[in-house]
Amino acid sequence: MNILGLISRNFRRDPATYRYPERHVPATRFRGIVRNDTAKCIACGICDHVCVSGAIVVVGHDDHCDWSYDPGRCTFCGRCVDLCPGEALSQDGDRAPTYARSGDLAQGEQITYPACPECGLPARPYNERLLMIAHDDISPEFRERIKLCERCRRRRSQTVLTKGLGGAADTERNADGA
């Protein structure tokens, strides 16, 4: 086809243009603004570790963790979403809105550490999916223990251990006595 054919074809066809404000919608797997599902977030900080532009910053405190994110700094590379162990992070399927001042789009999430059922002090959050990956079969006893804070968990382990060992020692002693 020569150029005359090309322009006459263009002329005969309707223009390929989207009339503003109609627009070309992104593909379904588009990588937009990152969202954090605090229910799944375990505050591990991997997103902060892999974020090249410092868009995601994770700061841990005693009883909570601040997860902050500024789309104005984001490269939308999706590495944080890929590598998020708990699948807490996801990306919007559409583009971010324009904004007027630097930092306008910045958002923060607070991941509150759940209270330890035993002592009431903050415990590390946990994520069901990660548990399933780490352990195929979870006993009710283990499930209860995962909710405890580190100290209580250690104490619980200690008690179980002592009890177990104590029982064993008793049996041994009994055997000796026999």
Add this chain to the structure above:
Amino acid sequence: MRLIDSLVRTSRRRSPWLFHLNAGSCNGCDIELVACLTPRYDVEQLGIRLEGSPRHADIIVVSGPVTRTTRAALETVYAQVPDPKVVVALGSCPASCNVFAGSPTVEGPLDRILPVDVYVPGCPPRPDAIIAGIAEAIALLAEGGHA
């Protein structure tokens, strides 16, 4: 007087001319801006033209984190654009230096050097996002640009 005012305002809204300045960008944003001219997006439907000379322009579109070597040009070009004018920052680089933050040769972000009116997020922004950003800028331009 009021009639003339509203005519001027309408004309600014209908005929924004762009000058694009690459301040050390990776080309991603620049190419997406060029894509805005092409049949699918065709910004000429909004009266937008990409001008070669800053003296003809109303809107300065900046991409890139502002490297040391482009800073002087950036300032010159800004002075060459007649008022009223509006600055649009394209992508994450002019907004925050993006991945180049901390580099010894980068002097950005852009708002340290020029007053920025509209930020278009994305790395790079999609053409429809760029058009939306320019539409924001047009609204500002109609009101006489930034103070």
Add this chain to the structure above:
Amino acid sequence: MTVGRALFQLLVFPGLLYAVPVAWLMLWMERKLTARLQGRIGPPFYQPFFDFVKLLAKRPLPRPPLQALAMSALPVLAVAGTLGALALLPVFPHSGGFTGDLVLLVALLEIPPLCAVLAGFVSRSIYGELGATREAVLSIAYSLPFLAALVALAAAANSLSLSVISQQAMWQVRLPALLALALCLPVKLRVNPFSVANAEQEIYAGATTEFEGPRLALWELAHGLEWVALTGLWAVLAFPAANAAWPLRAVVFVAISLALVLVLAAVAAATARLKLAQAARVYWLWGSALGVLAMVVAVVWP
């Protein structure tokens, strides 16, 4: 020509009142057709008007006084010259036109390119100077066929009056002369394939690179008026029917002008920009051949 008639021609038709809106219409048609041939929507029809108003409302940049004066005066002169040329077009033939208005027309039509060349140098920009140089070289190249065609027509009609020429030149001369004139239009209007004088990818906007705001607005207006004047000249010469009623004449004049705009825009959309030497060669070779042919026929034909 009576004063009243002259004023009418200058201010109403085909002068100011007609020419300015039609200039915007033609600029829009050219852009819109180009866009459609490229598969785009293109600008809305009010685009050139708003471009003009917007540029007028921009604050000019501070410049040294003498340069500011020259940079403002040159586009005004270009607009005025083109309007003057338009007023001379004998859309309605009359007995009163002064003989020799052809010479005046040619002189007036040369004013905008001349102003552009001066503007390029006055703006003291290297790209402005390059654009001006190219403009000058091209104007030498197209002047030969352009003038040859007009002289041939004058010789054929044995008059220097446009009105007489448009009525009486014979078709054997008129045809090659019109072709030669048509060939000169793209370069005078700076559209492809002869747009080298304002080739954006090489020298920014050429001579008008350094112009801003109201000064640029006037250049845009002058450019639009050039479209009206040159297509109008061609239309007048291509439609000689002497005894048609005046509304018909006016309608045909406008129709031919607008059709010519479409043809030029289509040609521009289908070609790449030729280099300066290549463009000049086209005019020296083909343009001159057509012009000389017209002259020879005008002189030799009994």
Add this chain to the structure above:
Amino acid sequence: MSPVIPVGPYHPALEEPYKIELDCDGEAVREAHITVGFNFRAIEWLAERKNYTQDLALVERVCGICSNVHTLTFSRALEQLAGVEVPARAQHIRVVVHEAERLHSHLLWAGIAAEVIGFQTLFMTCFALREKVMDLLEAVSGNRVNYAMNKPGGVTRDIVDPGMVAATAQAIRTAMEREIIPVFTTDRTVRARCAGVGVLTRDEALAWGALGPVARASGLPQDIRKAAPYEIYDRLDFEVPVRPEGDVLARIVVRALEIVESCRIIEQAVDGMPAGPIDAGDFIPVPAGEACARIEGPRGEVFYYVASDGSDVPLRVRIRTPTFQNMPTVALMVREQTLADVPLIQASIDPCYSCTDR
């Protein structure tokens, strides 16, 4: 008139800031001096201060047009260090994205070349076709530019709809063969602007170390995909187009034919795509050592050197891009040409100064 005409750093014909100063005699160019460095963002310096995962996103932004090439080469260097095998499906996906990137880069270049010679209609046609590739890349990777597809040991995203990919490749091939190639090669005004302009002879190309399509348009049949096949290129059937003329038109033709070949490669890669995993794990430990990797980018050979001390931050990352090699030939080619040819000649090497400056 001043004898030295600066083109750039900001010029309508240049996408990027760089400067060519021309010693001119009227419109004829006597000598050209190229100044680069406007895009210097110290990427190599930054790469030595960020961990490997961060570096992937960083090197992707060396260049927004051939971004995939950079992550791919970097990943290949790391895989070499770590001794990791890339799963077969990931290799196929890599080739598809790699060639799709070549498609969009070449179409973009063809459009820019048309724009530079003032042929707006052809520019629009090329870019309209390019949008098809952009849609393909967006559907596969989730972004139109900077795809973030590669990581050491595989790719980040699977191709869920191979049929669409193959159909797009076929549509582009048809459009190239029917519309764009005929116009570029037969249109008289295009020929008038491109044929015989900016000639780089075979010997000059060899002596100046030209790479990629520039070398192939000067009669040098060099292509890493054939010379040192990576991924699955040794199992694919494709040609490397070579032209002997060395002018701008030859560079156009070489790239146009490469687009057709890339479409064929994509069709084959999608066709034979096996099922299976797409990566070899998330964080791949990089032991101490050094590695080089090179692949054939759209503009020519891209070369990476990575040195590691076993930590998660590289000791040294060295990037050499094709424009670094091709750029000096511009000064050679513009001599004794006219001013109007300079933008076209500089564009004909498909320069990428953000790659060169880094």
